[in-house]
Structures are given as C-alpha cells and as structure tokens.
Amino acid sequence: MSTSSDKVGAELCKGINGLDKVVLRESRGTSAEVYLYGGQVTSWKNDHGEELLFVSSKAIFKPPKAIRGGIPICFPQFGSHGSLEQHGFARNRQWSIDTDPLPFPTNSLSKAYVDLILRPSEEDLKIWAHSFEFRLRVALSPGGDLMLTSRIRNTSADGKPFTFTFAYHTYFSVSDISEVRIEGLETLDYLDNLQNKERFTEQGDAITFESEVDKIYLSTPTKIAIMDHEKKRTFVLRKDGLPDAVVWNTWDKKAKQMADFGDDEYKHMLCVEAAAVEKPITLKPGEEWKGRQELSAVPSSYCSGQLDPRKVLLSS
Structure with missing residues (x-):
C-alpha cells in the first residue's frame, strides 16, 4: 500500500459520464469519492479496498436524475410532503x-478533504x-473515518426567515439484509x-x-451501531x-418498481440516515445551522455467536 505523499489528499478528476469528482485518499489506503453533481459521496473504501457504501449497479449518473446510492444530501426538504420534488434539490444540482471555505472544526492531521458550496440559481429561487x-466539507480521518459537515446560512437580504428539513441519506453496503441489526434505536418513538x-x-x-x-426515529442518541453479522463488521x-x-x-416488491435499482439489490443495502425531519429548522437572515455525521467501520465483537453491540458502542 503506497504511503507516498502524492497519494494522500484530494484530487479532482473525471468520473462516470465525464462528471467531475474529487477522490480523497489517506496514507493507510482508505479512500472516498465525492461527485460535484449533488455534492454526493459515492464511495468509501477501507484500507483493504472494500467498498463500505452501496451504489446501485443501475444508478444513473446523468443530470437531472439523482444518483442512487452513496450519501445523497436531502435539502431543503426530506420526503415528499412539501411543495418541492422528493428530498429537495441539493442532490441533483451542480x-x-x-x-x-469557512473554518471547519476537523481533524487537522487530515489532508484528505474537500470543501464544496451550493448557492441557489435563478431557477431554484423560483421554486424555493x-x-x-x-x-459542505467531506473529510477522511487518518484512521479512515468518513466525516461530513454541513453549514447552511440564510443569506437573504429581504429579512425573511426560511425553514427546512434535512438528511444524509446514507446507503450502507451490507452482506445480507437478513443478517443485519441496528442497536441504539430500541424503545424509541418513530x-x-x-x-x-x-x-x-x-x-x-x-x-x-x-x-x-x-x-x-425521533430524539435519537448521537451514536448508532449497524452490525453486519456475516461480514463481522459494525x-x-x-x-x-x-x-x-x-x-x-x-425490500423486494418496491425494488422491482424502481428503474435505477436492481431487483435483488435490496438484500445488500441499508439506509440509516442522520436527519432533522420531525422539527424543521428555521434560520433568520444571517443565522447558520450546522449538522455533522461521522462514519466508522470496526470489526464486530462476538459473544456466544452473537454480536455484542454494547461493547462496540462503548468502545467506539
């Protein structure tokens, strides 16, 4: 595994269909890819080169279609309850x-990061x-953790506040959905x-x-564990x-109805998304909101053939 300095950091290059992407690499061999289209992370690999995020084999890397998989950014709306298209427009804008960039509190040891910015176009202002x-800052820590930090500011000159909902729509790659369990959300309202x-x-x-x-799930803890029993990974x-x-x-029925999703791919993905949905966020002019997600992948602990999630949650 090369640790030369030219392999560490961020590199702008062409991705699928000639779309611009930034490749992040850390010295231990971990990597991530971020498309400027959607500001979307589409790959996160560990130091063995294993892909940790799911992207559909039928994903369409062609505007205006959102990319199916990775970590789409849902803003200014999560879901389809408002007047905008489902999950807002940030995920299919350039x-x-x-x-x-503004200063981001991030691991100062990391050279593998990119700062992106989205401002509304005239067309966007017509619909919102x-x-x-x-x-948005996307960063890889020296240990291979993937960090996304979003800062959204109301830059209105007309004195009007605005309200939004938000999610990091993260698609995790799993071996078999029937072998996966989530710890940290039990007993909560949803x-x-x-x-x-x-x-x-x-x-x-x-x-x-x-x-x-x-x-x-509502009022959730700051830490959630997703255990993949077959891969012995959390x-x-x-x-x-x-x-x-x-x-x-x-699951199977809805998978077959989606043109950009394979019929059996539901078995190998799970979305667990850090979000602000139930109580929308309101920003007055000049105010800023910040939301952060950090992902790590660790070997799972076993106890009597079962995963011991409490050990994982306590030690991570």
Whole structure:
C-alpha cells in the first residue's frame, strides 16, 4: 500500500459520464469519492479496498436524475410532503469547490478533504424563494473515518426567515439484509412512513429486517451501531445537530418498481440516515445551522455467536 505523499489528499478528476469528482485518499489506503453533481459521496473504501457504501449497479449518473446510492444530501426538504420534488434539490444540482471555505472544526492531521458550496440559481429561487449558502466539507480521518459537515446560512437580504428539513441519506453496503441489526434505536418513538406517518414505539431489543421498512426515529442518541453479522463488521454512525434517524430498505416488491435499482439489490443495502425531519429548522437572515455525521467501520465483537453491540458502542 503506497504511503507516498502524492497519494494522500484530494484530487479532482473525471468520473462516470465525464462528471467531475474529487477522490480523497489517506496514507493507510482508505479512500472516498465525492461527485460535484449533488455534492454526493459515492464511495468509501477501507484500507483493504472494500467498498463500505452501496451504489446501485443501475444508478444513473446523468443530470437531472439523482444518483442512487452513496450519501445523497436531502435539502431543503426530506420526503415528499412539501411543495418541492422528493428530498429537495441539493442532490441533483451542480456544486462548486469552495475556494474560500469557512473554518471547519476537523481533524487537522487530515489532508484528505474537500470543501464544496451550493448557492441557489435563478431557477431554484423560483421554486424555493430563499437565498442560502450551503457549505459542505467531506473529510477522511487518518484512521479512515468518513466525516461530513454541513453549514447552511440564510443569506437573504429581504429579512425573511426560511425553514427546512434535512438528511444524509446514507446507503450502507451490507452482506445480507437478513443478517443485519441496528442497536441504539430500541424503545424509541418513530413515525412509520408505510402507515401514514403514524407514531409508534419500537418494541424490539434490536432492529432486524424481514420486510420493507421506512421509519423516522425521533430524539435519537448521537451514536448508532449497524452490525453486519456475516461480514463481522459494525458501522458506527455518530451525529451532531441531527436529532432524528431514518431507517429504510425497499425490500423486494418496491425494488422491482424502481428503474435505477436492481431487483435483488435490496438484500445488500441499508439506509440509516442522520436527519432533522420531525422539527424543521428555521434560520433568520444571517443565522447558520450546522449538522455533522461521522462514519466508522470496526470489526464486530462476538459473544456466544452473537454480536455484542454494547461493547462496540462503548468502545467506539
């Protein structure tokens, strides 16, 4: 594994269909890819070169279609309840590299990061009449953790506040969805999108999967663990400024209805999304909101053939 300095850092290059992307590399061999289209992370690999995020084999890398997989940015709307297209427009706009970035509290040892910025176009202002600056930093830590930090500022000159909802729509790559469990959301209330957003309380000791799921968990902890029993791997999601967590898997019937998603790919993906959905965020002119997500992948602990999630959550 090369550790030469020219392999470490950020490199702008061409991706699928000639779209611009930035490749981040850390000295131990971890990497990530970020497309300027959507400001979207589409790859995160560990030091063995294993892909940790799911991107559909049928994903369409062609504007204006959003890329199916990786970490789409849902802004200024999560879901389809508002007047905008589902999940807002940030995920299918062209972002720019931020040449004058704000200071981000990040690991100062890391050279592998990129700062992106999105401002509304005239067309955007017609559908959502609010001026904003959305700054996004994507960084790889020296240990290979993937960090996304968003800063959204109301730059309106007309004195009007605006309100938005938000999510990092993270698609994790898993070996087999029936072998996966989530710890950290048990006993919490959730809104079930499959039942008209009715509110329920999670009853299970851990969340496992045997059918379609689309839930918004409320007032969630800052740390959630996703355990892949077959891969003996645990993803740890840490978040700040994002009180909710969305859990989504299409299962078989819905997968077959999606043109940009393989019929059986639901078995190998799970979306767990740091989000702010239940209570929308309101910014007055000049105010800024910040939301952060950090992902790490660690070997799972085993206890009597079962994962010991509490050990993972405590030690990570």
